[in-house]
Structure formats: C-alpha cells, structure tokens
Amino acid sequence: MTTISEVAERAGVSTATVSRVLNGNERVDPELAARVRRAVQDLNYRPNRVARSLRLRHNGVWALVISDIRTGPFFADVVRGVEDGAYEAGYPMFLCNADEDPAKEEAYLQLAIAENVAGVILTPSGPRTDLTPLIDAGISVVLADRKLPGQVADTVVADNVTGAGDAVAHLIANGYRRVACITGPTATTTATERLQGYLGALAVSGVARDETLVRMADFREEGGARAMAELLGLQARPDAVLVTNNRMTAGALRAIDEAKLRIPQDIAVIGFDEISWAPLLRTALSTVSQPAYDLGHESARLLLSRLSGYSGSPRTVVLPTTLNVRASSAAKSRSAHPRGGSKAVAGALPALAVSASTKSRARAARAAGGR
Amino acid sequence: MTTISEVAERAGVSTATVSRVLNGNERVDPELAARVRRAVQDLNYRPNRVARSLRLRHNGVWALVISDIRTGPFFADVVRGVEDGAYEAGYPMFLCNADEDPAKEEAYLQLAIAENVAGVILTPSGPRTDLTPLIDAGISVVLADRKLPGQVADTVVADNVTGAGDAVAHLIANGYRRVACITGPTATTTATERLQGYLGALAVSGVARDETLVRMADFREEGGARAMAELLGLQARPDAVLVTNNRMTAGALRAIDEAKLRIPQDIAVIGFDEISWAPLLRTALSTVSQPAYDLGHESARLLLSRLSGYSGSPRTVVLPTTLNVRASSAAKSRSAHPRGGSKAVAGALPALAVSASTKSRARAARAAGGR
DNA sequence: CTGTTAGCGCATTCAG
DNA sequence: CTGAATGCGCTAACAG
Numbered sequence: 001m002t003t004i005s006e007v008a009e010r011a012g013v014s015t016a017t018v019s020r021v022l023n024g025n026e027r028v029d030p031e032l033a034a035r036v037r038r039a040v041q042d043l044n045y046r047p048n049r050v051a052r053s054l055r056l057r058h059n060g061v062w063a064l065v066i067s068d069i070r071t072g073p074f075f076a077d078v079v080r081g082v083e084d085g086a087y088e089a090g091y092p093m094f095l096c097n098a099d100e101d102p103a104k105e106e107a108y109l110q111l112a113i114a115e116n117v118a119g120v121i122l123t124p125s126g127p128r129t130d131l132t133p134l135i136d137a138g139i140s141v142v143l144a145d146r147k148l149p150g151q152v153a154d155t156v157v158a159d160n161v162t163g164a165g166d167a168v169a170h171l172i173a174n175g176y177r178r179v180a181c182i183t184g185p186t187a188t189t190t191a192t193e194r195l196q197g198y199l200g201a202l203a204v205s206g207v208a209r210d211e212t213l214v215r216m217a218d219f220r221e222e223g224g225a226r227a228m229a230e231l232l233g234l235q236a237r238p239d240a241v242l243v244t245n246n247r248m249t250a251g252a253l254r255a256i257d258e259a260k261l262r263i264p265q266d267i268a269v270i271g272f273d274e275i276s277w278a279p280l281l282r283t284a285l286s287t288v289s290q291p292a293y294d295l296g297h298e299s300a301r302l303l304l305s306r307l308s309g310y311s312g313s314p315r316t317v318v319l320p321t322t323l324n325v326r327a328s329s330a331a332k333s334r335s336a337h338p339r340g341g342s343k344a345v346a347g348a349l350p351a352l353a354v355s356a357s358t359k360s361r362a363r364a365a366r367a368a369g370g371r
Numbered sequence: 372m373t374t375i376s377e378v379a380e381r382a383g384v385s386t387a388t389v390s391r392v393l394n395g396n397e398r399v400d401p402e403l404a405a406r407v408r409r410a411v412q413d414l415n416y417r418p419n420r421v422a423r424s425l426r427l428r429h430n431g432v433w434a435l436v437i438s439d440i441r442t443g444p445f446f447a448d449v450v451r452g453v454e455d456g457a458y459e460a461g462y463p464m465f466l467c468n469a470d471e472d473p474a475k476e477e478a479y480l481q482l483a484i485a486e487n488v489a490g491v492i493l494t495p496s497g498p499r500t501d502l503t504p505l506i507d508a509g510i511s512v513v514l515a516d517r518k519l520p521g522q523v524a525d526t527v528v529a530d531n532v533t534g535a536g537d538a539v540a541h542l543i544a545n546g547y548r549r550v551a552c553i554t555g556p557t558a559t560t561t562a563t564e565r566l567q568g569y570l571g572a573l574a575v576s577g578v579a580r581d582e583t584l585v586r587m588a589d590f591r592e593e594g595g596a597r598a599m600a601e602l603l604g605l606q607a608r609p610d611a612v613l614v615t616n617n618r619m620t621a622g623a624l625r626a627i628d629e630a631k632l633r634i635p636q637d638i639a640v641i642g643f644d645e646i647s648w649a650p651l652l653r654t655a656l657s658t659v660s661q662p663a664y665d666l667g668h669e670s671a672r673l674l675l676s677r678l679s680g681y682s683g684s685p686r687t688v689v690l691p692t693t694l695n696v697r698a699s700s701a702a703k704s705r706s707a708h709p710r711g712g713s714k715a716v717a718g719a720l721p722a723l724a725v726s727a728s729t730k731s732r733a734r735a736a737r738a739a740g741g742r
Numbered sequence: 743c744t745g746t747t748a749g750c751g752c753a754t755t756c757a758g
Numbered sequence: 759c760t761g762a763a764t765g766c767g768c769t770a771a772c773a774g
Contacts, residue, residue, distance in 0.1 A: 001508065003751055014761045019753055029759065049485035050425045051751030054766050059421065061482075069447050076441040083468060087475075092482050095466035097454060104458075111432075111463050114420035137372065221647055250647040257651060276592055276621040277648040280628060374767055385745045390769055400743065422767030425750050 002043045011039035022047065059116040062086050062093045062303065065108050067123040067146070067188075068219065069097040072246055074273045077292035078144065078299075082121055085300020089307075091118065100125055100185075100219075113137045119303045121296075124148050126187030140306035144299040147189040147316075154302040155316045156295055160190055163288040163321030164197030164242060165204075167270045170286075170323060171240045172205045175332030176268055180213040180238035182227045182248055191219070194244040194272065213238050217248055224248025228255035232267075239267060239332070246273035246287075253281070269328045284326035291319045373414045382410035393418060430487040433457050433464045433674065436479050438494040438517070438559075439590065440468040443617055445644045448663030449515065453492055456671020460678075462489065471496055471556075471590075484508045490674045492667075495519050497558030511677035515670040518560040518687075525673040527666055527688045531561055534659040534692030535568030535613060536575075538641045541657075541694060542611045543576045546703030547639055551584040551609035553598045553619055562590070565615040565643065584609050588619055595619025599626035603638075610638060610703070617644035617658075624652070640699045655697035662690045 008015040013032055020026045021036040028036075039045070053059040064082050069075055079095060086093040094117070098105035105125045112120050113133060119140040122129070131152050134141050143155040164181075171179050181198040184191030195214070202209050212234060217223035224243060231238055232255065243249040249271030256267060263269050263283040271278070274289030298317050379386040384403055391397045392407040399407075410416070424430040435453050440446055450466060457464040465488075469476035476496045483491050484504060490511040493500070502523050505512050514526040535552075542550050552569040555562030566585070573580050583605060588594035595614060602609055603626065614620040620642030627638060634640050634654040642649070645660030669688050 001751095004753095005751080015752075016754075016761060016763095017759090020760090023753080027759065032760085046481060046485060048425075048751050049482070050421055050430065050487050051766090052753080053421045054419075054425050054750090054768090055752045055754085057766070069450055070444070072443055072447075073441070076443075076446075079440055079468065080470075083470075092467075092479065095468065096463075097450060097466065099451075099454075108463065110417060111420070114417060116419075116421050247647075250651075253651050254647070275648070276618075276625070277646070277652065280621075280624050280652050281648065282651055282653050372767095375769095376767080386767090387745060387747095387769075388743090391744090394769080398743065403744085419767050422750090423769080425752090425766090426768045426770085428750070 001048070002045045004045075004047070007036065007039045007043055007045050010043060011035040053116050057116065058118055060091055061115070061117050062091045063096060063108070063112040063115075063117045063120045064093055065096045065098055065105060065112070065120060065122045067098050067100050067105065067125045069099070070247065071219075072273070073275055074246065074290060074292045078296040081293040081296020081298075082144070082300045083296070085297050085304065089300070089304050098123075098125055102126060102128065105129060109134060113139065119307055121299045121303055126185070128187075140303055142299045142303045142306075144295055145190060151314050151316070154299075154306065154314050156298045156302065157189070157316070157318055158290040158295060159318050159320050160193035161197040161200065163272070163290070163323070164194040164244065165201040166197075166321070166323045167242050167272075167286075167288050167329075168198050168201035169205065170325065171242070171268060171270065171329055172201065172207055174268070174329060176240035177207060178210065178213065178236065178238045178240070179207070180215070180231050180241040182215045182217050182224055182231070182241060182243045182252060184217065184219040184244055184248070186216065188219075191216075191244060194242075198242055210236075212236075219245050219248060221247045221251040221254075224251030225255045226251070228252035229259070232256070232259050232261065237267075240264075240269070240329070241267060242270050242272075244272045246271055246275055249273075249285070253285075257282075263328050264330050265333065268330070268332070270323075274322075274324060278324070279326060281328075283328045286326045286329040287324045289322045289324055291321070294319055372419070373416045375416075375418070378407065378410045378414055378416050381414060382406040424487050428487065429489055431462055432486070432488050433462045434467060434479070434483040434486075434488045434491045435464055436467045436469055436476060436483070436491060436493045438469050438471050438476065438496045440470070441618065442590075443644070444646055445617065445661060445663045449667040452664040452667020452669075453515070453671045454667070456668050456675065460671070460675050469494075469496055473497060473499065476500060480505060484510065490678055492670045492674055497556070499558075511674055513670045513674045513677075515666055516561060522685050522687070525677065525686050525688075527670045527673065527690065528560070529661040529666060530689050530691050531564035532568040532571065534643070534661070534694070535565040535615065536572040537568075537692070537694045538613050538643075538657070538659050538700075539569050539572035540576065541696065542613070542639060542641065542700055543572065543578055545639070545700060547611035548578060549581070549584065549607065549609045549611070550578070551586070551602050551612040552615070553586045553588055553595055553602070553612060553623060554615045555588065555590040555619070557587065559590075562587075562615060565613075569613055581607075583607075590616050590619060592618045592622040592625075595622030596626045597622070599623035600630070603627070603630050603632065608638075611635075611640070611700070612638060613641050613643075615643045617642055617646055620644075620656070624656075628653075634699050635701050636704065639701070639703070641694075645693075645695060649695070650697060652699075654699045657697045657700040658695045660693045660695055662692070665690055 004015045004018050008018045018036050020028050021033045083093050096108040102125050121142045121144050123145045127149050141153040143153050147155050183195045215227035217227040243252045270286045272288045274287045278285040278287050375386045375389050379389045389407050391399050392404045454464050467479040473496050492513045492515050494516045498520050512524040514524050518526050554566045586598035588598040614623045641657045643659045645658045649656040649658050
C-alpha cells in the first residue's frame with residue numbers, strides 16, 4: 001500500500017503539500033502540484049479512507065439500513081432511488097439488512113456510528129427504534145417508508161392511508177360488502193396506516209365493520225397464506241380482501257388457489273405493491289402501487305440537504321400511491337352470493353388491465369428503465 | 372464521543388489495560404478488569420472502529436458486491452445466505468450494488484480496499500473485472516454466481532449448464548422441436564453456461580440448431596420482452612422457449628400475452644429462477660430453480676475458511692438446480708402445428724404443478740422460512 | 743501482570 | 759505558499 005509520504009518523497013515535497021493538492025482546498029504552486037499529481041499517477045496512490053476518516057472524524061459514506069430485503073421489487077427500487085441520489089452526490093453507499101430484527105438493526109446503527117458514516121437512511125423495524133445514538137454522534141438520519149413516533153427526523157413515506165382507502169372504496173363501489181384486510185405487524189406504520197385506510201373507507205361507505213375480517217400477519221408469504229386460509233374458513237366468509245404487501249399477497253393467492261376458489265367470483269383481491277407478474281396471473285391482479293424509486297430518491301435528497309447544512313425542523317414528504325384496477329377486483333356479478341362459493345357463475349372475466357392514473361406509467365417507466 | 376482514554380482515566384488504569392480487557396487476549400488482573408468494565412458501562416463506551424481499523428490494518432467487515440440488485444427473490448436469497456454466514460461468524464456485512472456497471476463495480480472494490488474490509492464476496496459484472504487490487508491488498512475474495520476466467524478465487528456457482536440442459540431436454544421430450552433461447556449478456560458466465568446447456572441438449576437429442584432461435588438480451592424485463600417479440604415475429608416461429616432469468620421471463624410472458632398467443636399450445640415456456648407467483652400465472656410456469664440461499668451461504672463458508680487461514684488453491688463449488696415442471700411446458704398436443712398459431716386447440720391444460728425433485732422443496736422451504 | 747511509548751495514514755495547525 | 763510538527767483513537771512492543 002502506497003502512502004502519502006511515499007508520494008511526498010517521490011514528488012520532493014512534504015506530505016502536507018500532497019494533501020493540499022489532493023483535496024484542492026488551498027492554493028499550491030502549480031509546478032509542485034503537477035509533480036505531486038505525477039507521483040500520484042506513477043505510484044497509483046489511493047488515499048487510505050480509514051486514516052482520512054479518523055483524522056476528519058467523518059467518513060464520506062452513507063448507510064442505508066433496510067428492515068427487509070425480501071420485499072421484492074419494492075425494496076430494490078427504493079435502494080436504486082437512494083443509490084442514484086448518493087451516486088450523483090459522490091457518496092458511496094453501504095446497504096445493511098436488519099431483517100426486521102431490532103437487535104440486528106441496532107447493531108447496524110452502532111456500526112454506522114463506529115464507522116463514522118456521513119448519513120443514515122433507515123426503515124425502522126418498529127416504534128422502539130432509537131435514533132438518539134445516531135443524533136448524538138452528529139449523524140444525519142432520514143426515515144424512509146416507515147415513520148417513527150415523535151417526528152425525530154426527516155421522513156419520506158407513501159400515502160398508505162389513501163392507497164388502502166382507495167382500494168377498499170373501489171371494492172365497495174364494485175359491489176363487495178364483506179371486505180377483509182390482511183395487514184402487517186402493528187409495529188410498522190405502513191401496516192397501521194393501511195389498516196387505517198381500510199377502516200376509514202368502510203366507515204365512509206357506511207359498511208359495517210367486522211372484526212373477524214381483519215388479520216394481522218407478518219408481511220411474509222407464509223403469514224399471508226395462513227391469514228387467508230383462516231379468513232376462508234370463516235362461517236361468514238369475506239367476498240373481497242385487501243392484502244397489504246406483495247409477499248403476503250403471494251401467500252393469499254396460493255391459499256385461495258388451494259381452496260379451489262375463483263377470483264373474483266368467489267373472492268376479489270387487491271394487493272399492495274405493483275409487480276410485473278400482476279397482469280399475467282390466472283386472474284390479473286389489481287394492485288396499489290407505491291412510488292418506490294421516488295421514495296428512495298427523495299430520501300437521498302433530504303439527507304443531502306442536511307449534509308449541506310440545512311437544519312430546519314424535521315420534514316415529512318408523502319408520496320402518492322396509484323390504484324391499478326384489473327380483473328381481480330372486477331364488479332361483483334349479481335348472481336354471486338356472498339357465501340357458499342357460488343359455483344354457478346362460469347367463465348372468467350376478461351383480464352383487462354386499466355391503470356387508474358397516467359402518472360403511474362411515467363413513474364413505473366422511470367423505476368424500470370433506470371439510469 | 373467517549374474514547375478509550377476517558378475509560379482508562381475513570382477506571383484508574385492505562386489505555387493499554389482497557390484495550391486488553393476489551394479484546395480479551397491477554398491476562399489482566401480480575402479486579403482491574405472489573406473496574407474497566409464498569410467504566411465502559413458507565414460511559415457507554417463504544418470502541419471507534421475507524422481508529423481500530425487503522426491500527427490493525429484490517430476492518431472486521433465483509434463487503435458483498437452484487438452486480439444486480441433487481442433480480443428479485445434470487446438476489447435477496449443470496450444476500451440472506453451470505454449474511455447468515457457472516458452473522459454467525461461475527462462479521463457485519465455491507466452490501467454494494469454495482470448495477471451491472473463495471474465502473475461502479477470498480478469503485479466499490481476500491482472502496483472495499485480503502486475501507487480495509489476483511490473479505491469480499493463478488494458477483495463479477497463481466498470477464499474484465501480485475502481482482503488483483505484486492506488480492507494485492509491481501510483481501511480474501513469469493514466469487515458467487517458467476518465465474519471469472521483464470522480461476523483466480525474461490526467460486527460458488529449453480530450448475531447452469533445442467534439446469535438449462537434439463538429444461539431443454541424436457542421440452543424436447545414433450546414434443547417441442549423449435550426450441551428458442553433468450554439468454555443474457557455474453558459477459559456473464561451464467562448466460563453463456565445456460566446457452567451452452569441449451570445447445571448441448573439440442574445436440575444430444577439430435578435436434579437441429581437454428582441460429583435465429585437464439586437471442587442475446589440484457590437480463591432485464593424490457594430486453595426479454597423485445598427478444599420474445601422478435602422470436603414471435605419470425606417466419607418460422609419457435610414452439611417453445613427457455614428464458615434464462617426471471618426478469619426476462621416476465622418480459623417474455625408479457626410479449627406472448629400481447630401477441631395473444633396461448634401457453635403452451637402456441638408456445639411452451641420455461642423460465643430460470645423460481646418465483647412464488649409461478650404456479651399462479653394464467654398458465655402455471657415451469658422453472659429452473661437455483662439454490663440461491665445456499666449459493667450465498669456456501670460463499671460465506673469459503674470466505675470464512677480463507678479468513679481462518681486456509682490457503683490452498685482456489686476451489687469451485689457447483690450447486691445443483693432443480694427443474695419444476697408445470698403447465699407451461701406440458702406435452703405438445705398432436706393437433707398443434709409448429710407454426711400458424713393452431714387456434715383449433717381449445718381449453719387450457721390443467722395447471723398442475725409437479726416438483727421434479729423433493730430436494731427442491733426442502734431447499735425452497737429453508738430459503739423461504741429463513742433463519 | 744501493567745504502564746509507557748510509538749506509530750497506523752492522514753489533514754491541519756503553526757511557523758517560516 | 760510550504761514544511762515540520764501534532765494528534766485523531768487505538769493496539770502492540772517494550773520495559774518495568
């Protein structure tokens with residue numbers, strides 16, 4: 001490993017001069033600077049970030065601590081959004097997967113502190129996530145996707161309440177009355193907000209609320225399958241269901257399939273998170289899509305503004321969701337009865353796919369096209 | 372930030388003693404040790420990793436540099452496999468996304484060097500990826516998923532040749548004769564090996580090879596859609612297709628859908644990478660599943676053995692794939708003609724899902740269930 | 743067993 | 759404008 005003093009020696013200057021040339025802050029005689037640059041070239045010198053970080057007391061790296069890496073395209077798009085922002089600003093980014101485990105999350109946050117990162121973008125695993133160590137260490141934090149009580153940091157979230165509410169209102173408008181909801185851990189604001197949107201839409205429509213139709217699951221596929229199976233086992237079975245993330249939706253669809261029920265005749269389904277397979281499923285799946293890429297990119301923007309010295313009070317950015325209406329939530333056919341399976345109704349509805357908003361196309365294209 | 376000297380002062384000992392207690396290598400008087408531990412507690416002292424890293428000339432962190440974060444469940448499972456291994460061994464892990472961009476990849480490898488990471492697990496973006504800077508810096512490297520010419524490091528890959536070959540052999544056995552292949556960038560060994568498996572299976576079966584049926588795409592959804600559209604526009608259209616990753620498969624299925632063709636009557640399809648939606652598609656999709664979690668976990672194991680001092684010559688671990696036979700590759704119906712769409716054949720085949728190997732279930736369960 | 747001392751590689755005072 | 763000297767926080771020699 002070549003060090004700054006080797007460069008200094010070769011260029012016939014002091015290490016201080018080399019440092020000045022490399023960081024370009026102060027004025028240096030052009031000729032000396034040229035000699036230094038030559039020496040840097042010749043020796044293929046790379047400054048040691050660790051030493052630099054120790055001296056500077058900060059490291060030009062961001063950490064993105066995500067609570068679950070397995071949320072499919074949603075997660076990946078968020079990451080790319082953050083990364084593009086970080087890259088534009090010249091920051092490398094480390095990604096850490098807390099795997100919904102508060103202990104692991106804390107370990108990574110401690111690591112971020114110990115590594116002197118410049119900033120952290122975090123999807124908190126729950127309300128007990130503690131940001132004070134980071135803040136005490138002078139590290140800027142942005143919360144992405146999930147809020148934290150007390151508004152302790154800049155936050156970027158999707159409009160979960162409206163997203164879920166729109167979906168449920170659409171189901172009700174299409175004639176469904178026993179609308180169930182499979183939601184996630186109460187520790188996450190995404191789950192509670194989506195549940196809130198669901199309940200709100202029922203209330204607005206004057207549809208009676210039935211506690212048995214609400215299931216708390218774990219945002220994982222198995223949990224979604226189990227919750228759906230329970231709902232299908234109910235005396236008074238639901239005729240529609242909103243599932244609040246894509247992995248649980250996969251499980252729910254499997255459970256419906258195993259119960260040999262048809263969508264939407266026996267039960268209508270709307271899933272949260274858009275996925276490319278949605279239109280190609282046996283019954284094309286209606287979804288609530290989230291602006292995943294923008295969520296990440298906006299988080300990067302907020303972090304950057306903090307790193308640039310902005311120190312106003314915490315901001316919250318809420319990004320809109322989009323309802324993608326497809327066959328799985330098609331208008332309820334008159335002849336179908338709420339319970340009993342109604343096998344009489346034959347023939348699947350055409351798999352028409354209607355995007356509720358043109359904005360969604362632009363956003364999807366951006367997220368998909370990249371760069 | 373509390374430093375080691377503050378701890379030393381409070382405990383009434385020297386910094387060296389504090390260091391010894393914390394690292395537990397040498398013998399220290401139990402009473403002093405207790406005082407130190409108290410002081411550490413009281414001050415909530417956390418060693419500064421940066422300083423430690425500078426002194427030790429190595430940092431107890433792994434870097435996982437992945438070439439594409441958007442490969443859906445495959446990527447996520449690989450990450451979790453590595454991470455579990457790292458975690459068990461007490462190493463935190465940073466994830467870096469090179470996004471198939473050699474420049475970005477190099478930047479991350481340089482960062483890994485500059486950060487003194489203990490080891491790197493890498494999915495090379497192409498054959499020109501240069502490991503020598505890492506090796507010169509004394510950093511252990513393991514290649515995961517993709518090989519690099521020259522066998523410069525321990526490598527863990529899936530058996531792509533056999534995986535693709537099995538799929539094509541199965542298609543041929545089921546009566547398909549014009550089998551196409553949509554493969555990825557020639558820079559990746561995953562793409563070239565899968566293509567090789569495809570060609571090999573054709574040769575073994577004595578089916579003539581048709582250059583027009585092979586398309587190079589980019590492992591992305593759009594690329595898969597475009598390639599499929601081209602294949603469908605051919606005078607002599609293929610009656611089956613192997614698509615070598617799941618994102619291109621999504622695109623290919625969309626293209627088939629847009630062309631209003633039916634699977635498998637008009638064209639049979641097998642995709643690479645298992646996904647939870649596969650059985651729920653309009654025609655349940657046959658897939659070649661890869662042992663993604665094991666790929667990651669085995670990589671971690673190899674890295675760990677290097678960090679533990681093993682210094683034999685580079686090892687290559689090849690993990691088996693599994694063919695999951697579903698309706699999309701069902702035996703060709705006699706009445707269907709290779710070209711012309713054969714609209715006469717009505718009624719979809721039942722969406723039966725048969726797993727070709729019981730091993731696949733165990734592995735899938737492990738990957739899905741976690742921990 | 744423990745403290746003192748010396749650097750890891752770098753950026754930044756402070757003199758010149 | 760430049761160089762010598764200092765120290766970021768920590769661990770490893772080396773004496774005691």
